[in-house]
Amino acid sequence: MEFAALGAWVVAAVGGGHLLIIWMANGGPSAKVTRFPALVVVGHPLAGVAGLAVWIGYLVTARAEFAWLAFAALLVVTLQGFMLLTRWLVGRGGRHARGAEQAFPAAAVAVHGTVAVTTFVLVFLSAIEVTRA
Secondary structure, three states: HHHHHHHHHHHHHHHHHHHHHHHHHOOHHOOOOOOOOOOHHHHHHHHHHHHHHHHHHHHOOOOOHHHHHHHHHHHHHHHHHHHHHHHHHHHOOOOOOOOOHOOOHHHHHHHHHHHHHHHHHHHHHHHHHHHOO
16 A cells, blocks of 8 residues: 555656646746745645655655654645645636636646545555554
8 A cells, every 4th residue: 555655646746747837838937817826836746745755765664653744744735735726726717717727737637636635545544554553
């Protein structure tokens, strides 16, 4: 389960990187109006990469503390991701359309979110499992 979580985390990171590239190519932070707070846009991938590094540390050491620290980072990433998702959903099309985030393909957002939720569950279950051992 730990390596499935690693794989899901890497797939989510690649999907998120794809969305970030699309956002940057369509104006990104230079857009005058955006629904995405810059701190969240920067913090979401940074916390994700930091959590992934801690998760790899857990896989190397099998220490429960690393598993829970990675889960805590993932919790922050998930909350930020949910904020970005809700702001993207509110701004989709119509008179409320704003900024570079309108270029996101819905399928890419759905896949990124689905894999992220899978990662969240797998990391949580792995952390519980290593704590019980």
